[in-house]
Amino acid sequence: MNSKRILASALFALLTAPFAASAQDEASSPFSWNITGVSDYVWRGVSQTDENPTAQAGFTYTSPVGIYAGAWASGVDFGDGDPDYELDYFVGYNVDLNETVNFDILLNRYTYPGASELNFNELIAKTTFAEDYSVTLAYSNDFGGSETDAFYINGAASYGLPQDYSLDFSVGRSFFEREYSENYLDWSVGVSKSFGAVSASLAYVGVDGNGRDIYGELASSRVVLTLNVGM
Template sequence: MFILNLSKRVAIVFFAMSGAVFANETSVQTPNGVISGNIGVVSKYIYRGGVESDDLAAQGGIEYAHKSGIKVGYWGSTLDYNPAHEDKNFGFENDLYLAYGHEINQNWSYNVQATAYIYHNTNNIVADNGDKRPVTSYDLTASLIYKNLTLLSAVTLADSSASNIGDTYLSAMYSYALPQDFSLNTSIGATAYNSSHDDEVVQTQKDFAFNEARIGVSKHFANTGLVASVDYVIGGEDRSGEDFDDHVVFGLNYNF
């Protein structure tokens, strides 16, 4: 599924990892590629340590993978806030991406992806002094996969209300197969922050910060497309040095 993945958004990468091994068992074959997708819920939506929804979040996506290695897809999630309207307790995140992936050999593969993060019913955030930032953000992600280990780097491509151009998120994820279709999933992530574009909307106190670590277990239910998961998220810090809380996240995903 999707490598998305920044500093306030989408545990998508990790949650998708929980079901990635089984995502193609009910996918649709076309003459030149494969259409696959998923729908699910998580008890909380935590992304790179930050809380996107402290309540139940509905999530889902669809992807077309051409035989050439080019992929195009969409992923979305409900939120318990609106980035541009403090008085609203509901929002929706829409992630659109274009990617290219290739299998080097039976052990090694890579993926390069450009993603736009778009929020429903939002536009700009304006500070008291007039500084203005768009809510929509963009990043470029490169992933190198060796067997069940994924190394990822995501670079922000433009200033937004949550990040500066050049912010770079780094992560490592590892999944280990257990008996009875269980998997042990782990990850760790940190961000190198660019402070040179700071203004009244985005202010940086940390040049580099550990954002989160995860350990969890997922269970695949054979011949159903269903994957259940539970993850313990160890919170780190954000760009301002504020501590993230720890969380336990339950999830149920249907891959098709």
């Protein structure tokens, strides 16, 4: 497969591989789950479903000390043949460093049944400040099964609006070895709202010129609708 297809096959709304919540109270269940419908599975600015909708689901167990493990799945479409879905496994640790700073680190294993040559691991660290601001750093030494080092850094912010809406911003940059791919920038701006266990978001996402040159229509700017239910 060419480098564009390998990259497209590996692409995770970082905000796609799920981060567990902070350690739960003893009275609450250590298990959590979510089911999501998206108008397009976009990961780091690039469609993973050929610009089509899909379903996603995740399950996490969190121990009282903040160690957690789980799995997450989504439909994908990289063209003819396999894979038809992505199945991720992850283990991590989440801790409140103080009243305003939370730290989360996880090892995520991306797998693509029927196309195991695309499987790879990624180490992802996320620091959240005052609940509304975050910085994420990710590293893989085998991005998309290519034996290539790759880094990703992302900054995100969320601002409260009337009627319990929030305005969400995100900007990230992917870094690759030069012989593998050009670096590129992705961004997102959206509005979200929660209704108890149900949440909805509408975001406008895109990439810079390098990203469009690499991925073509899969990286064109678009509006993405997400509906989520979980506990």
